[in-house]
Structure formats: C-alpha cells, structure tokens
Amino acid sequence: MKKIVLHGRKVVGGLVEGEALVTKEMISGWGGINPAEGTIIDVRHELHGQSFKGKILVFPGAKGSSGWSSFFHYTRRNGNAPIGLIFNVMNTKVALGSVVIHSPAVTDFDQDPLAIIETGDWVKIDADKGIVEITKRNS
Numbered sequence: 001m002k003k004i005v006l007h008g009r010k011v012v013g014g015l016v017e018g019e020a021l022v023t024k025e026m027i028s029g030w031g032g033i034n035p036a037e038g039t040i041i042d043v044r045h046e047l048h049g050q051s052f053k054g055k056i057l058v059f060p061g062a063k064g065s066s067g068w069s070s071f072f073h074y075t076r077r078n079g080n081a082p083i084g085l086i087f088n089v090m091n092t093k094v095a096l097g098s099v100v101i102h103s104p105a106v107t108d109f110d111q112d113p114l115a116i117i118e119t120g121d122w123v124k125i126d127a128d129k130g131i132v133e134i135t136k137r138n139s
Helices: 068-077 092-101
Strands: 003-007 009-012 015-022 056-059 084-087 105-107 122-126 131-135
Touching (some): 015 084, 056 122, 068 092, 084 092, 084 122
Parallel strands (some): 015 056, 084 105
Antiparallel strands (some): 009 105, 122 131
C-alpha cells in the first residue's frame, strides 16, 4: 500500500484515523449543511446529499456567515460531526468550528492535501505533531 505523509500545523490536537471525504469546494455552514443528519444540503455543492458523519473531512475551508461554527457545533451535539478536519484556508469560521466539534484538525501543509487525498483514502491525523498519513485506496 502506498503511504504519503503531509506536514502541517495543528489547529485542534488529537489523534484520529478514518475514511476521507474530499471536496475541492468551500463549505457553508448556514444553508450548506444539515446538522441533524451530518449531510451537505447545498444543492450547488459537489457533495450535495453526502454525509460527513464519522469521516475525515478534507476541504479548502469555510465560507459564508459567522454562524458556520454553530452549525458544526450542532453536528457534534447530534453525533453527526466529522471525526477530523483537514483544510487549506484558515479563517475565524473554520478555526472556531474546529474547536467546537472537538475533532483533530490540521492546516498549513507542506503539500496541497486536495491534490493528494481522495474520497475513500484512509487518513490518520496526528494533529499534535501536525502529521497526516494517507493510505491510498487504489494501492
């Protein structure tokens, strides 16, 4: 199996591993996700209808209102949150969202995770060390 290691910066510490769900599109909280189900509901989004519950969400970053973090907070309270976050663009929305879902999160990588990680890849996040290990699903 082919393994790839990325180095980044911790946003929220912890260790987790699981299946990746990847999008190259920013995610909106308000009007973009259903926190009761952990799904993308934005009809224009490439992941429309897909669930991020129990997955490692790999995405460029957050867009939309400052309510982004509260919608992701409700995914955690409802048991539907992603188990980890990997993203490129840091802003206050995604930073606070990472904190409120209590999942390991990493950003500021030495390589673009969106160019390397694919949906279905197995990903291990060691956020305290800023390390992401990817096992390619097609290897």
